[in-house]
Amino acid sequence: MDAHLSTPISSIKGIGAHFGARLEKLNIVTLKDLIYYLPFRYQDFSQIMPIAHIADEGTATVYGEVQTIRMYRTPRRHLYIIEATIADDTGTMKAVWFNQKFIITTLKQGTWVNLAGKVAREGKRFVLQSPEYEIISRTADPHSGKHTGRLVPIYPETKGVTSRLVRFALSKVIPELQTLPEFLPDDLLHKHHLPAIGEALYRIHFPRTLEEAEHAQNRIAFQDLFLLQLINASEQHALSSSPAHAFSYNADAIKKEFKTLPFELTLAQKKALYDVLEDLKKPHATNRLLQGDVGSGKTIVAALAALIVARAKKQAVFMAPTEVLATQHYVTFTKFFPHFDMGVALLTASRSALFLGEGLQTEMKKKDVVAHIAAGRVRIIIGTHAVLQKSVVFDDAAFIVIDEQHRFGVRQRAALTARTNVASLSPHFLSMSATPIPRTLALTVFGDLELSLVNQMPKDRKSIITKIISPAGRDGAYQFIREQISQGRQAYVVCPRIDPVDTRTNADTTQTDADRRIKKPKKQSLFLMEARAVKEEYEKLSRKIFPDLRVAMLHGQMPADEKARTMRAFKDGKTDVLVATSVIEVGVDVPNATIMMIEGSEHFGLSQLYQFRGRVGRGEHQSYCFLFTDINSKTTRDRLKALVTAKNGFELAEIDLRLRGPGQFLGNEQTGMPDIAAKAAQHPDFVTATRQAAQELIATDPTLSQHPYLAAYLKFFKQSVHLE
Ligand code: ADP
Ligand code: MG
Secondary structure: OHHHHOOEHHHOOOOHHHHHHHHHOOOOOEHHHHHOOOOOEEEEOOOEOOHHHOOOOEEEEEEEEEEEEEEEEOOOOOOEEEEEEEEEOOEEEEEEEEOOOOHHHHOOOOOEEEEEEEEEEEOOEEEEEEEEEEEOOOOOOHHHOOOOOOEEEEOOOEOOEOHHHHHHHHHOOHHHHHOOOOOOOHHHHHHOOOOOHHHHHHHHHOOOOHHHHHHHHHHHHHHHHHHHHHHHHHHHHHHHOOEEOOOOOOHHHHHHHHHOOOOOOOHHHHHHHHHHHHHHHOOEOOEEEEEEOOOOOHHHHHHHHHHHHHHOOOEEEEEEOOHHHHHHHHHHHHHHOOOOOOOEEEEOOOOEEEEOOOOOEEEOOHHHHHHHHHOOOOOEEEEEHHHHHOOOOOOOEEEEEEEOHHHOOHHHHHHHHHOOOOOOOEOEEEEEEOOOOOHHHHHHHOOOOEEEEEOOOOOOOOOOEEEEEOHHHHHHHHHHHHHHHHOOOEEEEEEOOOOHHHHHOOOOOOOOHHHHOOOOOOHHHHHHHHHHHHHHHHHHHHHHHOOOOOEEEEOOOOOHHHHHHHHHHHHOOOOOEEEEEOOOOOOOOOOOEEEEEEOOHHHOOHHHHHHHHOOOOOOOOOOEEEEEOOOOOHHHHHHHHHHHHOOOHHHHHHHHHHHHOOHHHOOOOOOOHHHHHHHHHHOHHHHHHHHHHHHHHHHHOOOOOOOHHHHHHHHHHHHHOOOO
16 A cells, blocks of 8 residues: 555546646645545536526536637736637526636537636626636536536635646546545444445545535544554653663652742642652653643642752753743752752853852853763753753753743753753653643644643732723833832733734634635744834834933844843843743743733734733732723623633633634644644544554554555554644
């Protein structure tokens, strides 16, 4: 089967090198690419109407003979107009096309043809406007067409390569389609009433009814989710068969450790800590995702676990996505565990330091810190991943904590494992994320991880007053901010990118056909745009609105050390207002900042807004979140209002998933994933079913050696979602 699906389409009879080369522009190279090139909608041209019955505008398909056809040019705009009359037994009607000169040579007088498309009224008569055409001989069934006379699939297109060509190519492989061998277990298909693969693909490309097409699409969704869960299950299987250091811990010792903290752990924190410690106890590698709102106190959970690791004379590594966060974690350790004297190192691009107990804290050359780490004289290592990737060799890293894990790719995990310097033992992994991900998605995208939730906030947290501010309320809000600052507080201003891509992800727009076209993201320019938005806002605030206050800006294009300096100044209270982009500095902790002001808030997802808001309300003072929007539509306001009413981030995440799709929950590295995540969102029942089935299968046949077909498909699948 393998070889068969890999057949280049250019070698298929009827397609050949010429069409093969054109289809390659859609990344269709092999038979597999072609038959899995799925339509995103159908155009119903299945009803063939007698011409005399056409009595209204709309769409219609007619079958008849070309009586006349002529071409002329409009005098002013120099358009070519092709005008034909078509006749069937009941009457005649006109069809027109613009600038499609080749039609005049294709549709000769006397040709029998299906014409399908938009019908417009012209005086008392009706005219087909730029209809699809397809020559069907006088004796043939008019429903036998590829592009007309049926439910016509519409495929993603690109310049010069239309759905017509895809349909044409597919019509050449119908026998291959229909006879595709099944690779999913029969009982599974049976249980979920799903068609076999050959039938499914055939009916996706050549459906008789929409229901049939949908049913077939379900089978593909099921299959993708199952394949993904197979990857998850084998990942889990691999972990559970990689030996790791098993840490025994003493519950009383832990309790003593957290009794010294200046606060009581929440129940959610205790539960999560228990999960993590149970992981560490296992003699095989573990991998857990700790999810919890900003400010729910995930760091301390990981820190307490790291202490256990350190006390067992192994190393714990903390990776943070930014210098600011790394530094913050370092401070957490030195502040909360002043008596810890087994070495805490900080390594970022601009700073390297070592802590050996209260009063024994020093800045140190990077290479010296690295030497201490390699020699095992440091037990806890905190840094950004950029630094950790280079020269650092661990002595015996047994526990790796990855903060804001959605920023890191899957591959980084593997790279780290490879560099932990203990050939025989794998480290335990703990990832932390403040992006609440709906459970269905989490099980799909992070399905190889165990999940823990910190779904409770420390009890002294005040709720944040959230207000939606229309343009008319802007001055009042500025006034209020000024007031707060005069009382010693600080404010954040977050700006969206001003670029067309971002405005399109607005919740008021649902996914359109155009969204599904093949497009390449323009990363570089997004950064530029973002910086521009921040600069503009900074200019405005520092010159016009708050010329007497200390305003600073922070964006991704600034050099790392400048960013760190700016952030530190804000943290130290040397800046009043910080204007920043949305992408940087997640999870920053500045308790004195009480105002979060978000410009163009309609551009952000609810989860994202929720995260921004989480940066305030971290201290003793009442905090405020102002959502600025210039859009006065009810939809926008209603969506933003969810932020006022929702109980927690998970609730908002569910709303986001419904309104905006799964894209925003996934990091950049998860290429190929959004499409599958969308399927998961549509079929939550499939997620649980496929997950269970995959785990059962992997338990009995971990290498899929008894399922060679399935194994071969899995390989294809991994390539298509870029997991390999
Ligand atoms: P996040 O989950 O967003 O990473 P942090 O770990 O940064 O949150 O914690 C946010 C703040 O709350 C920190 O200043 C931390 O010291 C504090 N904190 C953590 N747990 C508690 C608790 N149980 N009670 C009070 N404050 C806490
Ligand atoms: Mg955090």
